[in-house]
Amino acid sequence: MAETDTASIRADGGVRSIARAVEVLELFDVEHPTRSLRELVESTGLPKTTVVRLLATLDSLGLVADRGDSTYGLGAGFLRWVTLSQSLWEVSTEARRIMTQLVDTCGETVNIYIRQDLNRVSIAQVEGTTTVRSVVAIGVPYALATGAAAKILLTGAPDQVIRGLVEARPDLELEPLHREIASIREAGYSVTHGERELGASAVAAPIHSSDGRVIAALSASGPTSRFTADRVGRYVDAVTAAATEISAAGLGSVEVFL
Amino acid sequence: MAETDTASIRADGGVRSIARAVEVLELFDVEHPTRSLRELVESTGLPKTTVVRLLATLDSLGLVADRGDSTYGLGAGFLRWVTLSQSLWEVSTEARRIMTQLVDTCGETVNIYIRQDLNRVSIAQVEGTTTVRSVVAIGVPYALATGAAAKILLTGAPDQVIRGLVEARPDLELEPLHREIASIREAGYSVTHGERELGASAVAAPIHSSDGRVIAALSASGPTSRFTADRVGRYVDAVTAAATEISAAGLGSVEVFL
Known part of the structure; x- marks a missing residue:
């Protein structure tokens, strides 16, 4: 794991x-x-x-x-909860199709993360096509403070969540975090290297609800060695385009929870 | 529930x-x-x-x-365990097809139960076609002592399970239970009325592994008012035939646990 x-x-x-x-x-x-x-x-x-x-x-x-x-x-x-958790949390067929296309474009593992309390959780994943690839477990809570997807989710989080996060993590300070979040919100994407894990990089962009809220983050992640300066521009283009497509298509029934 | x-x-x-x-x-x-x-x-x-x-x-x-x-x-x-629990516990397509045919024949809700410790658990269900029907939840442990499917599972349980059951339930006695289990084993099916719940009846038959062990019970259950003397014969025929068919086809990957 x-x-x-x-x-x-x-x-x-x-x-x-x-x-x-x-x-x-x-x-x-x-x-x-x-x-x-x-x-x-x-x-x-x-x-x-x-x-x-x-x-x-x-x-x-x-x-x-x-x-x-x-x-x-x-x-x-566990069969008690299989049908229900699938019907609640599975993303739409259209969103999954767009994720698969993104994997075809960039080769990296693609995830859709949502925020749960002070964590982020992948609710959908399409694995990358290369041998060395990013592996995160679906459904497992990861820190909301580190990684490109986390940063994107923070742009949609209420202020009390950001304050709660700073209280829980002595390594974070409120003002710098606020500034970083504002910058990422303006840029419309986030790129991180080695934040969550040494040698792991990611590009993420926001998925919006029909009323414009940031409800999820689409990320492509893999080894830092592949996230080179000349490649990362293409990754950013591909991830932001796919996130916009998913926002337009809708994430599925899961949206009632977001 | x-x-x-x-x-x-x-x-x-x-x-x-x-x-x-x-x-x-x-x-x-x-x-x-x-x-x-x-x-x-x-x-x-x-x-x-x-x-x-x-x-x-x-x-x-x-x-x-x-x-x-x-x-x-x-x-x-819960998404952590959806794929795994499905791949472990879902019955084969062929078993499910036979269950659906049985529902078409008798109209009652059909379940496949397995034994877990001193409980029985439905791992697969096809709902009946009538409005008044038997409702049990998939994956939820029920008592191993009552109901037709429980009796069938007991015919395949090691003696220590039967002793454990008698210890846990003061209403049971070892000798009468042993006699009942032996009779049901000989008959090859079980019919119960109101054992698990007043007004609920069931017919069950054993599903065998390829080496002849009783690994599961196939049951059709519904309101006692429909399990009349003239009908129950047909139900027994249909359920035992379907259980034999499923035994021949195999229950699927779940068998490694049974």
Whole structure:
């Protein structure tokens, strides 16, 4: 799994066992449909007894399937929320088509991010065509403070969110952040190198609702080595054009949440 | 939501806040994509402060989306598990086709149940064609002790599960249950009336793996008024034939968990 910023958010997040349960469940992904008890203990850094108790609880709720021989998989209980979360959060076919075209143009991985509270979350992804590519997990909260998509989302965030972000992150200061956001709003796009992760670059542009609000960010991201000065201009053109197209086409039913 | 037996399991389920979080998340379904704080407080019976704290935690983990004005929806964080849980738990196209044919034949709602620990869970459903129909939620754990599908699953359960079930349910006794299971195994189907719920009837038959184990139960369920003596024979024929067909066709990738 790519590194996330959720751990820090969780530390003061109220009910710690819920955060721990999600931490365990996050370890199951398409590359790791099953996990051994040992892997779960090592990856979480939690005591074995804690992991065993969490697994027993999640098993009784149908969220984890005990396969015997100390290996576990994601439980059938998630089927409760598959249809609903898809119908709520899947972007329109048209938006996905435009994302795919953008991947064809620039070769980099394309994501649509939305803001959730003080995080950003990818709700749609089309993977890049090259071997070395940007990998972020769909649905996983990342920091709202770093990366091109985060900056774009901040241009649409209410002032209380920006203040909340500054309070939560001692490395941020309100005035410089306000200035940066204003500049990005004016430019209509954002380019970052190594902000979220060393060696990772991204170009992002805003997706607007029909009433003109910034509701999402379209980003193309990949290794900094490919985001060269002569290429980045083309990337910016392609990403802003695609974001404008998606704004016109509509993001789909997800817009009621944004 | 239909009544579930999860509440009783949860009471002694270890980490209570996880169970409470799932209880809140279960209140979101296709019929209720958003819920007001008031509805969540009333439906869970938890103190308002507890629900507010749970929602804040779930929000920070991306599992709940705060829409403002004290209404909440299921968060984009579930997208983490949509692809994986679908690829793990969706039944084969062929199995689904056979289920649809069975609905066409008998008109009742058809489910495929699997056993998870001491529960049964529907992993696939095709709804009946009549207005009054059986409604169970996909992915939600129900009791393994009651209902035709539960009885079929018990014919494939190891003895320790049957003993565990008897320990957990004071209304069950080991010897009569063993006798009942043996009879149902011999008959190859089960018919129940009002076991899980007053006025609800079901016919179920076993789905076998290629090595002959009972891995799932196929059930047709509906109002007892339609499960009349002259009809139930046809239902039994149709359900057992469809279960045999599904066993031959294979249940799909889900079989690795069963």
